[in-house]
């Protein structure tokens with residue numbers, strides 16, 4: 001016990017030291033404009049830093065205790081942190097209270113995790129537990145769907161929530177699209193947002209230059225993005241793993257740079273504005289009809305309400321996302337879908353079985369790109385203004401994070417991860433800059449507790465024995 | 474053992490040479506293999522056996538040499554074909570020295586992937602499949618039936634819906650052979666299928682290979698270190714050493730060949746006795 005504790009203390013001390021060394025410049029002081037031409041001065045936050053370092057020291061100590069089986073001491077430390085955070089003790093900022101208390105909560109969760117895990121494992125192995133799990137995973141998807149369909153009619157469907165719903169569904173759709181490429185075919189695509197951009201600009205240009213409507217352009221935009229996917233994929237899909245990732249990353253940047261610099265076509269960094277929104281049977285969502293058009297409220301004979309447009313957008317993206325999902329589910333059960341998964345598992349073995357790896361990857365790439373194209377033209381129609389700034393690398397990274405954290409290849413996992421990664425930071429907008437901390441925290445937590453993603457269960461695409469019979473695994 | 478039928482050779486390997494930079498892995502090797510027979514390729518470690526397989530199955534492009542396959546579909550010059558076409562058109566299937574299954578997919582799925590090209594055509598390159606056409610459903614049911622047949626032959630019917638990676642080692646070896654057979658090949662190349670098997674599993678494997686030769690009537694190329702397996706079931710043996718062919722013939726002739734005995738240096742005649 002003695003030497004072990006000494007090691008843990010040393011480790012925690014080292015961690016705290018690193019935190020202090022890094023934090024002194026990031027948190028410790030800040031330059032402020034003194035005003036009145038007095039130049040710049042320093043604003044010290046040393047108490048914040050000290051509290052953070054202490055929390056990190058205790059947290060690290062507790063984590064190594066928990067990892068070494070000393071669960072009770074870890075729980076005591078965690079509870080102490082929660083109490084300290086919740087106490088009326090005077091700290092420089094309210095956030096520090098949260099920081100201390102949340103640290104304690106995490107520590108307690110980590111300490112009791114093995115027990116919880118064992119308990120869950122034991123329950124899920126009993127026959128009724130197995131049945132419950134099966135029914136749960138079967139109904140969970142339907143429940144989510146019902147909730148999504150009914151959401152606009154619920155009492156909390158104010159404008160903020162609906163906006164957020166549209167945003168989350170857009171990422172769910174993008175996640176499901178990228179899931180074909182990354183989750184099923186195993187191709188690491190770091191430039192997925194490029195196809196999203198192609199779809200968005202396709203709609204923006206065709207609608208503003210040629211007056212084409214949303215529903216006409218939607219399939220065209222999908223096809224255009226798929227074409228880009230094939231054009232990029234053909235030369236590069238021979239590459240494996242890291243090389244493919246780098247080339248797709250480069251492609252994403254190239255598309256963005258072209259959009260920025262091809263001024264005549266794309267209007268460069270200024271972007272394209274006054275993009276028409278989607279119409280409902282030819283009627284537009286507006287208070288007063290543009291010349292020669294009818295508004296939806298006139299057509300339906302209801303009073304104008306700004307929310308109607310949002311609800312309409314919500315159902316469009318819900319429909320598009322569901323199409324993406326159903327299509328993918330269906331493809332997974334076809335020979336081509338099985339070949340995608342086989343390629344992910346072992347490309348060499350696929351080649352020995354006479355499967356053309358390049359063509360098979362190309363279909364995955366093109367179909368994934370097509371759905372990004374659909375989502376892109378929806379995005380343009382919703383925003384009514386697009387510029388290259390909407391299609392930066394971080395978007396690709398977020399979509400990829402949704403797929404990976406959701407559990408590669410899992411459809412429900414993508415939904416959960418999108419809600420977590422897009423929804424939480426938006427809900428916590430009040431936290432200001434700290435909301436990115438919530439984002440990072442969610443990612444770290446998932447990777448620590450669920451390294452294979454939120455949903456790691458894989459349903460076979462075909463069975464010899466009916467599900468649940470003795471033959472199943 | 475059945476006497477090999479006197480037919481045209483199924484595959485003819487002529488003057489095969491494979492160089493890796495300065496290293497000559499195979500040096501002017503020629504041999505033939507027939508349908509309805511098991512041809513063993515043996516030799517000490519590093520003799521070039523796997524490299525011969527890699528040339529035949531299109532993983533390597535030979536430096537020199539001609540590989541002619543005369544199957545049901547006609548005549549193919551394998552050295553000129555792209556990797557996957559050799560499986561798809563010439564119908565040569567193989568297994569790997571280190572098992573290469575699709576571990577996360579189920580046993581049945583592994584066998585379905587093997588029937589990819591046939592099913593792709595039946596699914597109208599996915600269009601008919603997406604529409605749920607009856608013709609595709611029939612083709613898929615037939616494919617499942619073929620898979621079930623092979624699962625029965627390798628004794629894995631009950632494990633059909635388990636992930637392949639969860640199977641015990643010996644079962645994985647058998648599954649890899651069944652997967653190769655589901656491509657309905659004319660030539661099956663097996664790279665050390667008995668490696669790591671216990672004696673009982675090894676005996677079962679012998680039966681499986683003999684049944685593939687006699688029932689399915691295809692040609693089998695077999696790399697094997699276990700001499701008891703080689704001597705028992707092969708009809709013809711090709712011996713490689715340092716990339717050269719040092720002997721060829723039926724088991725009796727090969728086991729008494731002085732060059733072969735010398736090549737297995739440090740081992741006397743006892744060691745290669747069946």
Ligand SMILES: Nc1ncnc2c1ncn2[C@@H]1O[C@H](COP(=O)(O)OP(=O)(O)OP(=O)(O)O)[C@@H](O)[C@H]1O
Nearest residue numbers: 493496498516517518519520521522523524525570
């Ligand atoms: N891709 C390659 N690049 C360079 N050298 C190679 C390559 N593949 C094989 N070799 C070399 O060719 C020689 C023959 O290798 P091969 O794997 O064919 O032997 P083997 O007879 O299958 O041996 P083992 O019984 O150990 O499997 C070895 O010296 C090997 O190092």
Ligand SMILES: [Mg+2]
Nearest residue numbers: 522523524570
């Ligand atoms: Mg070898």
